[in-house]
Amino acid sequence: MANPSGSDHDADASIGSETTDPVDPVAADDANTDRVAMDPPTEVLGSSDGGAQPERRFTAPGFDAGATQVIPPQDDPATEVFQPQQGSKAVPQAIPPRTGGGLSGRIQNSWGWVLAVTLIVLALAAIAVLGTVLLTRDTTSAASQEEMVRSTISEFDDAMQKGDLTTLRSITCGTTRDTYVNYDDAKWATLHDKVKRAHRYPMVGSIDEVVINGEHAEANVTAYMAYAPTERSTRSFDLQFRDDKWKICQAPVG
Incomplete structure (x- = not known):
């Protein structure tokens, strides 16, 4: 058998190696x-399709x-579905405006209450003071009027003892005053000197009771004659309020 050429031999070798390995x-x-x-x-x-x-x-x-x-597929966890809430629609509301400005308004209101309470307290105090003054004035007025009546009677008694004609004219009224006014000063001095030496003038031992009724007053006194001090009797004086003063309009007869 003839030997193949070099190229054929290489091809056969490669084929053989491929088939024999x-x-x-x-x-x-x-x-x-x-x-x-x-x-x-x-x-x-x-696929996202349901039938895939x-x-x-x-x-x-x-x-x-x-x-x-x-690996077998695993089912995805179920998704929680929230149902929409069926609520009523919000209705706009009207908000009234603030008056007073918050804290300043409350402070003003507080001061208003304080002022009102203060005024009430002052009014009550004024009423109490006024009532006290009126009661005191009435009491003082009655007491002072009685003292004025007593003072007039004492002044009259002292003027009779001294023969003071000027004083007797100033503290008397009516017919009693007319009697002292009609006296001549010289004749009065002579007459009083005789009466004093004889002790024939009246004297007031005590003022027992004073009753005042408006501008009229009546006083009950215990009187006696200077010459007989042990023989006492009750006499009365009638007085009237004239010229801001109590005056004797009727003197006791001695």
Whole structure:
């Protein structure tokens, strides 16, 4: 048999090597496994349509696995659905304007109450003081009027003892005053000197009672004659309020 040429020989050699070299299936599986392990796992998402196939998940097989493992899909958790609340629509409300300006308004109101209470207290105090003054004035007035009556009677008694014609004219009224006015001063002095030496003039021992009724007063006294001091009797004086003074309008007759 003739030897082939060089090119033919090389071609035959390559063919022969391809056909004669045995292939190890385990090595081939390891090579495929290495390639799968190096590549990241691929996630296949299913279609969003309801009738589509559920998504399938794959994981890379281990070096000793013979095939790729398929992970069954898991159902997604149910989504909670909130029902919309059927509420009434909000209605606009009218807010009245503030009066007084917050804190300043409250302060003004407080001062208003304080002022009102103060005025009430002052009014009550004024009424109490006025009532006290009126009562005191009435009491004082009655007491002072009685003292004035007593003072007039005492003054008249003293003027009779001394013969003071001027005083007798100033503290008497009516017909009693007319009697003293008609006396001549010289004649009165002579007459009084005679009466005094004879002790023929009346004297007031005590003022027992005074009754005042408006501008008229009556006083009961215990009187006696100077010449008979033990012989006493009750006499009365009638007085009238004239010229801001109590005056004797009727003197007791001795």
